Amino acid sequence: MRSAGTCCNAGGVGFGLVVVDDNRSFADCARVHLERQGERVLGVAYTSAEALKLVAELRPDVVLVDMALGDECGLDLAQLLAQPGCAEAPVVILISAYSPYDVAELIAASPAAGFVPKSDLSSDAIRQIVASSRGAAAGGRLAWKNH
Amino acid sequence: MLDGLTSAWVRQRPVALQAAAWLLAVVGPALLTVAAQPLHSALLQNGFLFAALLLVIAIAVVGGTRPALAALVLTIVARVFFFTPPFITNRAAIMPPGMVSLIGFAIVGVAVSTLIASFAQLAAEQAALRRVATLVAHSAPAQELFRAAIREVGQLSGADYVRMCRYESGELVGVAAWSRTAAHFQAGGRWSAVLGFARSCTPARRRVRTADMSRACGPLAEDARAHGIRSAASVPIVATGRNWGVMLAGSTMKWAPPSCTGRCLTSFADLLGAAISSSESRAAITRLAEEQMALRRVATLVARGAPPEAVFTAVTQETGQLLQVHITSMVRYEPDGTSSIVASWGQGAGTNLPVGDREPLGGKNLVTIISQTSSPARLDHYDGVSGARVERLAASGFHAAVGAPIMVQGRLWGAVLAASIDRQALSPDAEARIGSFTDLVATAVSNAQNLAELTASRARVLAAADEARRQIERDLHDGAQQRLVSLSLAVRDAQAAVPPRSGPLAEELASVAEGLASVLDDLRELARGIHPTVLSDGGLGPALKSLARRSIVPVDLDVRTIERLPEPVEVAAYYVISEALTNAAKHSNASVVQIGADVAGNALHLHVADDGDGGADPALGSGLTGLKDRVEALGGTIAVTSPAGAGTSLDADLPLAA
Numbered sequence: 001m002r003s004a005g006t007c008c009n010a011g012g013v014g015f016g017l018v019v020v021d022d023n024r025s026f027a028d029c030a031r032v033h034l035e036r037q038g039e040r041v042l043g044v045a046y047t048s049a050e051a052l053k054l055v056a057e058l059r060p061d062v063v064l065v066d067m068a069l070g071d072e073c074g075l076d077l078a079q080l081l082a083q084p085g086c087a088e089a090p091v092v093i094l095i096s097a098y099s100p101y102d103v104a105e106l107i108a109a110s111p112a113a114g115f116v117p118k119s120d121l122s123s124d125a126i127r128q129i130v131a132s133s134r135g136a137a138a139g140g141r142l143a144w145k146n147h
Numbered sequence: 148m149l150d151g152l153t154s155a156w157v158r159q160r161p162v163a164l165q166a167a168a169w170l171l172a173v174v175g176p177a178l179l180t181v182a183a184q185p186l187h188s189a190l191l192q193n194g195f196l197f198a199a200l201l202l203v204i205a206i207a208v209v210g211g212t213r214p215a216l217a218a219l220v221l222t223i224v225a226r227v228f229f230f231t232p233p234f235i236t237n238r239a240a241i242m243p244p245g246m247v248s249l250i251g252f253a254i255v256g257v258a259v260s261t262l263i264a265s266f267a268q269l270a271a272e273q274a275a276l277r278r279v280a281t282l283v284a285h286s287a288p289a290q291e292l293f294r295a296a297i298r299e300v301g302q303l304s305g306a307d308y309v310r311m312c313r314y315e316s317g318e319l320v321g322v323a324a325w326s327r328t329a330a331h332f333q334a335g336g337r338w339s340a341v342l343g344f345a346r347s348c349t350p351a352r353r354r355v356r357t358a359d360m361s362r363a364c365g366p367l368a369e370d371a372r373a374h375g376i377r378s379a380a381s382v383p384i385v386a387t388g389r390n391w392g393v394m395l396a397g398s399t400m401k402w403a404p405p406s407c408t409g410r411c412l413t414s415f416a417d418l419l420g421a422a423i424s425s426s427e428s429r430a431a432i433t434r435l436a437e438e439q440m441a442l443r444r445v446a447t448l449v450a451r452g453a454p455p456e457a458v459f460t461a462v463t464q465e466t467g468q469l470l471q472v473h474i475t476s477m478v479r480y481e482p483d484g485t486s487s488i489v490a491s492w493g494q495g496a497g498t499n500l501p502v503g504d505r506e507p508l509g510g511k512n513l514v515t516i517i518s519q520t521s522s523p524a525r526l527d528h529y530d531g532v533s534g535a536r537v538e539r540l541a542a543s544g545f546h547a548a549v550g551a552p553i554m555v556q557g558r559l560w561g562a563v564l565a566a567s568i569d570r571q572a573l574s575p576d577a578e579a580r581i582g583s584f585t586d587l588v589a590t591a592v593s594n595a596q597n598l599a600e601l602t603a604s605r606a607r608v609l610a611a612a613d614e615a616r617r618q619i620e621r622d623l624h625d626g627a628q629q630r631l632v633s634l635s636l637a638v639r640d641a642q643a644a645v646p647p648r649s650g651p652l653a654e655e656l657a658s659v660a661e662g663l664a665s666v667l668d669d670l671r672e673l674a675r676g677i678h679p680t681v682l683s684d685g686g687l688g689p690a691l692k693s694l695a696r697r698s699i700v701p702v703d704l705d706v707r708t709i710e711r712l713p714e715p716v717e718v719a720a721y722y723v724i725s726e727a728l729t730n731a732a733k734h735s736n737a738s739v740v741q742i743g744a745d746v747a748g749n750a751l752h753l754h755v756a757d758d759g760d761g762g763a764d765p766a767l768g769s770g771l772t773g774l775k776d777r778v779e780a781l782g783g784t785i786a787v788t789s790p791a792g793a794g795t796s797l798d799a800d801l802p803l804a805a
Binding site for chain 1: 643644667690697
């Protein structure tokens with residue numbers, strides 16, 4: 001039932017989002033920003049533990065994870081959340097105040113679906129990544145079926 | 148003077164000369180008498196006495212005192228008997244012997260012949276002394292010198308037996324012996340020197356002692372008696388102000404040795420004493436020079452900053468060779484109450500104490516004694532020693548040991564020890580001689596400790612600076628950067644909220660957004676320069692990839708290490724590669740730079756090579772100096788080679804464990 005819902009969301013109403021960032025002011029700011037752009041922000045988590053709990057409860061379509069989670073590492077959380085091959089796994093998108101230029105190697109090494117700089121955070125950027133991620137995932141599944 | 152006449156010990160001349168002198172003593176007066184028979188005048192009679200005197204002198208020169216006296220007596224007898232009736236018939240020729248001239252002749256004859264014999268003896272002595280002195284001057288070996296000296300003494304003094312002995316810890320040790328008859332005297336041997344006529348005396352009371360062997364006591368006298376010696380004279384040999392030994396001359400005859408024997412003994416004892424003194428001082432100088440050279444070799448090692456282990460090994464070897472002992476070792480006192488061997492040297496295989504061997508302190512052994520006293524110590528014998536090492540040495544035949552402490556900055560650090568199989572080999576100044584080396588060891592250890600402390604302190608300073616930069620970067624990121632990012636989102640929201648066609652407001656908002664983005668970019672640039680986040684978050688692999696991606700000169704990257712390394716190593720490696728890439732871009736005209744990073748043997752090996760112009764002076768770049776400091780602070784090494792026209796390559800080794 002959940003996956004069906006996810007499929008429907010791809011149409012237009014807006015994704016179910018969870019924002020994970022230790023910087024509360026930005027997290028709140030991002031919530032407002034994305035909601036104004038028509039996304040549904042299901043929850044905001046400030047730590048890895050909170051994030052895992054929220055994701056399990058709310059089953060969002062997309063999780064935005066800050067790369068620098070205070071003393072914790074956003075990349076590790078992304079690793080936990082993004083389980084490639086699992087249909088129920090949310091699309092994990094890394095966000096950061098760094099430019100992609102500075103962290104390209106870290107993004108490449110992460111299983112996250114993509115990266116959006118915090119300054120360029122927008123509904124469109126998220127949708128683009130989700131779309132390409134889904135496409136890749138669908139391609140992957142097809143390829144698997146052809147075996 | 149009359150000693151010469153009565154002596155049983157007259158100078159021994161060749162038998163042929165002796166025989167000729169006696170023949171002349173008998174035939175000479177007879178011929179003179181026959182020749183003078185036809186002479187009648189008193190004048191010619193006196194001429195006869197004059198000729199006889201010349202004859203006596205000649206005989207004295209050739210054969211010594213005794214044949215000369217014989218000739219003298221014969222001449223007087225001939226003069227008294229043959230120039231009086233019935234032998235003389237010619238009355239006119241009969242003349243009463245001139246008593247005055249006869250007495251004068253006798254006195255002059257005796258005096259002249261004795262003098263001549265004495266002069267001849269003196270001349271012979273001087274010649275003999277000169278021969279021995281020549282040997283001394285040519286630094287002849289001691290044995291050869293001693294043998295030559297006692298042979299000369301024997302031949303000059305007419306002794307049957309001459310022996311030379313050395314005092315050694317209360318004993319007389321034979322060093323040379325000579326015998327007139329046969330070489331059945333053993334040169335060597337040991338006798339007590341406490342008692343007996345050859346007992347040691349103070350150098351100040353040096354004099355010739357004579358002894359009647361039938362009454363003399365002491366083991367040496369018994370030895371002499373056993374060889375038929377009935378009288379003897381001895382004189383001490385004094386060298387460098389102490390009683391070195393004694394020279395003895397003995398005769399099978401019972402008469403006391405004459406003064407010429409004493410004079411002869413004294414002259415030779417003086418000469419030998421001087422020779423021994425000079426050879427001892429020469430030996431002392433040689434020894435001092437050898438010690439100085441050995442010290443200099445070790446000091447050079449220390450000054451060059453050689454590893455302490457190399458200094459330890461050199462010190463055990465040099466002390467072993469200098470002290471002429473059989474084994475030396477250096478121990479370090481460990482904090483856990485044990486001593487460990489840090490270096491050892493041995494003359495024979497199998498006697499070596501293995502480096503690294505640990506033993507708890509305790510028991511009767513030098514290592515323990517020095518640990519308690521912090522002073523030099525020695526064990527003159529290994530009786531009753533305890534402890535595994537010393538018992539092992541005792542079982543291998545070692546007898547005695549000496550050692551000195553190594554004090555580093557006033558605290559006992561270790562000790563240098565020497566053990567010998569031969570008890571005599573441990574000279575009284577052995578501790579002092581070891582001590583001059585332990586000072587050098589202390590300096591080496593102290594230097595190494597200071598260097599290690601300095602390196603550690605440099606590493607701490609760098610680590611603190613790195614940490615501060617990291618913190619600044621983080622603060623920038625968490626503070627200003629985040630707020631700017633939030634602000635730019637808010638501005639976007641505001642932009643979205645502005646109704647379309649609102650003119651200047653939209654433009655203003657757009658310009659604010661643009662300004663914010665530009666400030667964010669500047670800030671990111673600044674933060675990146677302060678500390679690369681990719682390094683702290685991703686490790687060296689991603690950080691080097693990031694450097695390679697941003698490099699102006701294309702990079703061929705080969706990173707074989709994926710695990711995280713200690714942070715100081717990662718930071719140092721990052722800056723090394725970063726600086727190398729910057730230099731390559733600025734100066735080399737290279738078309739590609741190869742970068743290798745590999746962990747092997749508990750060290751990170753970095754290799755950077757470009758195909759550019761080369762010819763870079765490794766000493767010039769201040770950036771490189773900074774890198775050298777950084778690498779060396781971690782105990783690593785860095786080397787740049789840049790031959791003109793063959794590119795520049797850099798190799799750095801960074802130990803993973805400090």
